[in-house]
Amino acid sequence: MLRSIHHVAIICADYQRSKAFYTQVLGLRIIAENYRAARQSWKLDLALPDGGQIELFSFPGAPARPTTPEAQGLRHLAFAVDDLDAACARLTRHGVVVEPVRVDEYTGRRFTFFPDPDGLPLELYEAG
Structure with missing residues (x-):
């Protein structure tokens, strides 16, 4: 459907x-x-x-988000990228604080999180 x-x-x-x-x-x-x-x-x-x-x-x-990232409801929004290092560098150049890159224990793919201007947790996930 x-x-x-x-x-x-x-x-x-x-x-x-x-x-x-x-x-x-x-x-x-x-x-x-x-x-x-x-x-x-x-x-x-x-x-x-x-x-x-x-x-x-x-x-x-509109009220602020109550907590991050473990509030009930939408946890985060993830974007697939081809080059995680380049994407992180772009964000950093714009003054965005990016968390240290981690590796997904199940897929072996690299990912990181960063906040939007309201603190909404966004993720970059290296698709390959």
Whole structure:
């Protein structure tokens, strides 16, 4: 029945800061950007390289994430990369703090975590 993930929705605290992070630091392309006056909310649709999307929302007064990374609900969002070292270097150049690279004990693949501007845990997973 299910084919793929179409999109992941993220609510941010500072819309301009998060927009810059996802477009300039992570390099995602903007599909559409709309201000929804009735909700006092921005909605930014971003294209992932595999055809999926990230929807970035701003909502006034949205509460912060309670804990990281072990709160109930979505634990983290992982992105596949071909070259983990190059991806980490790009993030570091943009001032993003990247955790030390680890190796998945089951697959032998390298991965690391880093936060988005709101502390949402994001992962880079070296796909091969």
